[in-house]
Each structure stands twice: as C-alpha cells, then as structure tokens.
Amino acid sequence: MKIQIIGTEKLIFLKDKACIEGCLNKYQNYSSNDWLEDICDGSPFVDTKFQNINDFTLDMSADISKAFETEFENVKRVYSKLKFLTDSMASDERLWAGLCLGHFFEYVRYRWDVSSVSGVLQHFYFDGPKRRALTRNAISRLWWIGRLTYDENRANKWELTEFVCSYSDYIMHFIERNTSNNLHVMRPFLEAMIEARKGGYALNTDDAGKLAKYLNLLGGMYVLDFMPEEWIKEKIRNKITMMIKQSVTEIKDEEVNQIVEEGKIVTRNSKIVIENLKTRQKILIMAKKNKLITKPVNLSGLVMGDKIYIGKESFIIKDIR
Template identity: 30%
Template sequence: MKIKYFVESAYVDLFDSIKDHETLYTEKSNSWVKDFFGDREYCKESRIESYLPELKAENDEYTNVIAFYDVFKDRLNPKQASNPYLWSYLTHCEYWDYTNARWAKEGMSVDTIKQRYFCSFLTNNIEGNRVGFLRNAVARLWWMGYLSYQENRHSNPYELTKLLTSHSDISSSVLERNFSMNRNVTVGILDAILEINNDPSLAEVGVSHKTGKYEWRELCKYINRYGAVTLLDSMTSDDIKEISYNFLLENRK
C-alpha cells in the first residue's frame, strides 16, 4: 500500500487547533480527527510503497526502532523523513493507538502534543524542527535507526541503537546536540561508551560517583566544547571514540 500523509491545509488546521483538542489527545479513540475534517480531503497517497509494521507501547524502544527502521530504511530517505505531514499523519491516524499508549497522559500540555504528535519542539513553526523530528512518536524510531544503524557492524548492525535506546537520557543527550548530525561523531561517542561497558574491569557508564550526574551528559558537553574550537567533522569515528574514551576515564579520577 502507499503510505499516506496529511495535505498541507489539513495539517495546518489541525496544528492550529491543538489547544481546542487538548483533551481529545488523551482519548483512546482518534475518531475526532476524522470528525474534525468532515468531508474535506485531508490526506493523500505518497509514492512510498510499504506495509506498516506493528508498534507496541509495551515493547521497549529498541524493539520498536528495529521493527520500524527495518521496514523503512530502504524506503524512506532523509528528505522524505523530514516532512512533518508524513509523521503527523502516522501519529494521528495509523499509529494512534501506539502513540496514545506510549506518550499520552492526562494533563498533557500543548507543547507535548506538538512534539509527540507533530514535529515541533518548543516552537509554533508548523514546518517542524530538528529536535521535533527526534521527539515525534513515530519519526523518532526512524531517525534513531538512521543515526545509529551500521550495516557492516560485525556483531549486530543495531548494536549502537541498543545502547542509544537503553536510557532515554542517552538518546536525548547525544542526538539532540548538533554534532550528532555527523554520524562519525555519534558512532564515536557510542563506541567509547560501549567499550567501557564491555570491559569487565571498568564500571559501566552511568551516574558518576563523583558528581552524581550522568557521565554521558558530561561527555556530550565536553565534545560540544571541543567542537567550538575544533572541526569535529574532520575527525573519524575512531578519533572521536579515543577522545570520548579518554574523557570518560579521566573524569572518573
């Protein structure tokens, strides 16, 4: 089947009516979405041909990322995946049950609706923004796969995805920083954490005994500062891994 997306006018009207529909976003049923549009045409078929994989809120994020990205990694490109009309259609229509069970809660704010059901993080911009795509309930599954999947990784092409999804703070700390747009940097950081975690003589990367803060957060801040003076994009993932690994161990002293 061809995957559908919202037409522009329908998307804009739905976005502008979030406040009016605030309580409806916690409903189990999405019938209000079709009622809102009435007889007008609100969606179109894209050129993307695919079935929709099942997503279950009771599964962990890693399982859902693999379920979704495995199907769409060769069917969606980054240009298509940065279209808010596509993802908003999926969260409101095809994946309402999943989005509702996974993210909806009583008293959910307009900002939360904008980022989980649309692709706008802390903005009124209907076109969405980078972090918005990383927070949308369904888009995030594709983008986390895209930024961490490694076809040629010998053990498991999703090995870094597993680490990324092991704690919600790792994914936001790493992916919501601009340096993660360069996959070498993301892979280098995650590889360093993985190496320490796989070393039985070292404690896993987690909460620092010294500072009480997440070690990966301190690492990401350090890489950010490093990137203020140095062009991180000139480095290989191994360079970034070495810098990250050394920082993490040094930070424990």
C-alpha cells in the same frame, strides 16, 4: 500499508492550539482517529507514491508505565521498514504527523502523555527547534534514532542503537545534538562509551551528558567529519578516564588497615579499599554507589580478603570502613 501525509492546510489547522485544546479529550481518550474527518470536514490525509509498504505494527507489550522499554524494538521496526526515506523526506512534519494521526495513533497515546496541548504538539506534530522536534515526535523519533545509530558494517548492526536506547536521557543527550548528524562521529563516540561499560565503568546519564557536551566542544574546535574515527574515540576515552579518576580516590599503603579485623563485613554504607591484583593500585569505593560496575554487583556481606571483579580486572578487599 500505504504512507499518507497530512495536507499543509489541514496541518496548520490541526496544530492550532485552540483546535488542540478543543480536541484534547479525543487525543487522550479516543482509541480511533475517526473524529479527524469530522473536525477537518473530510479526510486530512493525502496519498503519497509509497502505496505498497509491508505492513507492520509497533510493540506495545510493556506496561504503560514502562513504555520506554519498547523503544529499541520499535526503532528496529520503524527504521527497517522505512529505511528508504531520504533525510529530506524524514525531516518533513507532514509525513510524521500523518503516521502519528493515522496508522500509529494508538501507539502515540500508549507511549506518550498527550493530556496537554504541549504534549499533543510535541508527540503528534513538530514543536520547537527542528532538531529537537525530530526526536520528540513519536514516530519520527524512532526513525532518526535508527538512522543515526544503525551500522551496516557491524556484526550486530543494532549494537549502537541498543546502547542509545538503554536510557531515555541518552537519546536526549546524543541524538538531539548537531554533532550526531553523522555516523562517522557517533560511532566512535558510542563505541568509547560501550568499551567503558564493558571495562567496568558505570557511566550514568549525567556522565553521558558531560561527554555529549565535550563532543559538542570538540565539534566547535575541529571539523569532526574530517577527523579519523580512532582520533575521536581516543578523545572520548581520555575524557572518560579523567572522569573516572576524579570520582575514585587512590589510597596509599600507609592509609590501609594492615590488621584483618575478624567479623568485619561490608554493609550498604561501607567504604571499601580494594587492591588491583595486577597493578597493586589501591582505590576507595562506596559499597552503595560508585562509578565502577563490580561483580558481584551487591557487595554487602563481603569481608576483607574477598575477591571482586571490575571489567576484566581482579581486586581484593583490603579494608572496610
């Protein structure tokens, strides 16, 4: 496989909205990119010095409605094969437009909605602010996720990458912000979130957005590149703890029904008082939606006195409301 870019003049021509509108059907429905030579009066591709890259394909095995499920695998493939690129090279629109219109034309159509001018601009080319453009272009996005999360020093070098790829909104919240420029900052931030998940705290995408904004705020107050990673992680841990406390209601002993009611079981709409068997702290949780990852996940059918687990902590059901 050889890497080709799109020449500057051809790139300007192809990105023109009138040109895209006239070719929209081709972007959307043609499985081949042969038509590019016709509209460009010749090939728009220009050879680079990278002529002998090990050939690779991208995963398109998931149903098109679930194409995001291939993201993690494709990040690994793109970043592993193109790790030699410098940040400067990887910020060049001509490179990514060349890969999107060339080797990975079919993948772009599989992964993204390119039925509109804006869809074509975002996913085949660069559109909007540079930082955002890098994560919206179909192939650039995969490389930059790898660049900002791959950690050579971890036992599982792709652990942070897999976590970021677990939700599409995570990529928007974490990778598109200026604070994500450095693994020194991203690593402790993501590690704190991974620890929280392992500890039984379900941080949804809204929570992730709040944490990313908080990291941005810290970045405005401190030069994070010079702060110890443990300091950054502790800041995020404390923020997560505060968010969890705000979402969980602590219950006093006198508020708990001391009489076990026979036959009372948890339903989808139940409110449940659970007690930590170690600390004796009692909290109120919702059966159908809460920020705690319980085992079992589905609490329906449980009764007072049953035991559940949150992370490594054991709890007993004290009251069902």
